[in-house]
Amino acid sequence: MNTPTSTAAPNSLKLGNVKRLPILISLIIGAFFSLLNETLLSVAFPQLMIELNVSASTLQWLTTGYMLVVAVLIPASALLVQWFTTRQVFLGAMIVFTLGTLISGMAPGFSVLLIGRLLQAGGTGLMMPVLMNTILLLYPPEKRGAAMGSIGLVIMFAPAIGPTLSGVILESLEWRWLFYVVIPFALFSIIFAFIYLKNVSQPTKPKVDVVSIILSTIGFGGIVYGFSSSGEGWDSPQVYGVILVGFAALLLFVLRQLKLKDPLLDLRAFKYPLFTFTTILLCIMMMTMFSTMSLLPFLFQGALGLTVYASGLIMLPGSILNGLLSPLTGKAFDRFGPRALIIPGAVILAVVMWFFTQVTAETSKMTFIILHVCMMVSISMIMMPAQTNGLNQLPRRYYPHGTAILNTLSQVAGAIGVAFFISIMTAGQRSYLEKSSDPAAPVELTEAMVSGVQNAFLFGFIFALLALAVALFTKRSQPPTE
Template identity: 35%
Template sequence: MEKNQIQPIDINGNHFKRAGFVLVLMAGTFLTIINQTLLVTALPKIMSDLDINAIDAQWLITSFMLISGIMIPTSAFLLNTITNRTLFFVAMGSFAVGTVICALSTTYNTLLLGRIIQAIGSGLMIPLMQTLMFLVYPAERRGEAMGLVGIVIAFSPAIAPTVSGWIVDYYDWRYLFYILLPIVGVNILLAFFYMKNIINLTKPKLDFFSLFLSSLGLGSLLYGINVAGNVGWQNEITWISCIIGIVVIIIFSRRQLKITQPFLELRVFKSRTFTLSTIIVAIIFMTMIGSEILLPIYTQSIKEYSALQSGLILLPGALVLGVISPIAGKLFDKYGIKKIAMIGMLILTIASFPFLWLTKETAIWWIVCLYSLRMLGMGLVMMPLATAGINALPNELISHGSAINNTVRQVFASLGAAIMVGVMSATITRYSNDYEGISLPSLLKGLNNGFMSAFILIVIAFILCFLLKSPIYIKKEE
């Protein structure tokens, strides 16, 4: 085996150690992603401390998702304009500044500002890591690389509610940010030694109108979906925002296909493998995020567990996901995508069905086992599929593929939460007595129907898996 197959090479032709490079990337992305769901269980304490209502509190999460989602498509342009080392420091520096502001905040506006600055770094880090991980590993080991990516992307939001629940039960909510600061500092310090430039810059011309359309379209769509998750799909703001977002995104897409230097290269969708895998992964991810919202509602409202106990119920599944992701990556490298995807989807489908029949008497150990089995199925499918999709692209389109892959996943994650919570809320409204408020049977019916919507989506994703081909990892589509 040649030396350049063992060690990666930077843009100057110098070999460097992959381990340190990967560690810095994964740690940085883990810290930024965990903040997406870190405040979920802390919102009641923040509302009380800062004297704000539920709508204002929800904006601390919504704003993070919006800004992060808007920044993701921009990453493809930035990765070809400034060095990846500089972009890493910009992303982590922004996240660090935002974290300091959040930790020191004494007012709602200050906390919201800190979350927005954090989100800028998070939106850049996610596609940056995925692109660099693809380029720093040879083609025959990209499944392994994306298995490591899977640990970060799926594992970090899964453990955030548990960590958050423990901290807010015993300490001030600001410690959610204080504990991050020294870790962020150490990671930035290590990056000075281990982060290398591995992308040859093409320095495309910035099309400001495309940037405007991308931000407006994606921002409007994400805002509308998030509003739907909070107040329902019947709300005027929901429909107007979603329609504006969809129309602007269509205009943006048509422009990208016409200009010579597109802001975001949509021709990646010419790859059948990339298109199919992106859709399937997005559907699976939306059911994962939606389930992580519904299950705590069940355990806290029906089983009357605390936020910490509720988080601990999800923890074994998160651990299973973290363990299986790198294993699934190696299996992909060895056997290709179709077999492992079909096995993973079968496990996910079987494990999801019993959630349609939850009752107050359902044993917690049974829920923990089923949820862990669902995470096993997801771990076998998500990152191998993402790998197969991006592997089908030439190297010069990987940054665009990563940006699009993450953008679609971000939109579908918000959509999944809005659909499942929307179905639950509509069912509760239908079966509740106006004079008695929300009854236990109506809440259970709502939760079961919410999980039914997830099950239907999983079945659709399973069917789409039959359309996959399983090329050898080094084969590129024409």
């Protein structure tokens, strides 16, 4: 089925005289600080509960609301990058993010802080699709690996150092400085982009389908909200009811996209097999990665008795190495192709996840550091090379839709993964304590935590084996003839 001209991706400008590096730097600076803020606040929750006088469930909206806005906005990004220029979307996103950061820092109470966080999420939700779409237009397929590797540094490194950086700031300053320290860098990003960021596309302004936007909002927003609320119990109507409504709306959304001439998300991108395999692989990887990053702090603080700051330090070396390796794996992708990276990376991930199923309260901190480093290395070998390879197979008109699809499903998979694995951990803890002769004893509580985490990592190992099976189908994609 041919896609009409109005649904084409933004027309590429003549890029022969465009300096790519300043554009890439402009985008990376903005993306880095917007993604950093995803995890910068979590360590401050105990302090915020006291100062703002709110419960943990209320405060959780600072995270849940953030994820909701990002999940809702990313599908619409495919439309926005066809209605506005690169400069307009990026500068608009950064201005909204900066305004949200300022409001959050000056917030007199929880309600205003939540508004600021939602504005931050609005800027972040538009940032990554714009960044990836610009790279696809700016670099030819044979050079995209290195450029996408630079994006990988931002995607992995920024959120990973958030908790550690937050711990350092909170050692001597109040929580408002978590926002204040970001503002100068955000303003610098806006000024730098205003000077150096050039347009790499021309808007085509396709028809806006309001019904698709509503279904997308209810579908993706409902699923993310439902799974994020699963801590209240899966038998809660607030959980399973919202999830069912979300999936029903998502089904209607998919059926509508396949019928429209100008879809909000053109799902015909899935007719390209390598893009489809990439989507499956990335969803599995996001579930595994986000769940592991959530499980380890529970183990460190609940079983090993470590502080939040110490937990962040254990996970910091792997996160830093992952960020540093992403540009290198991108260059290796350009030279050797995807199989040389993705398949060995999937093997390493499977081995590491098996070792995680064997950890105990006596496992040394150095062992955890080594396992986490190996896991993050494997992720750097898989994530961006797979994403680049899958997007390379798409024709130019599918670039906005492909990037929006991958970013949306990654957010949804991450939310589902965290909820699923934490529920497995909780069930394992409960099962252990039910069999215990003294369930209130500190030693038994520690062993219950270890048992629950081991059960969760067992499922992580199964997911890693599934990722390896999908990785075996990987091959270098051939750019389509337009």
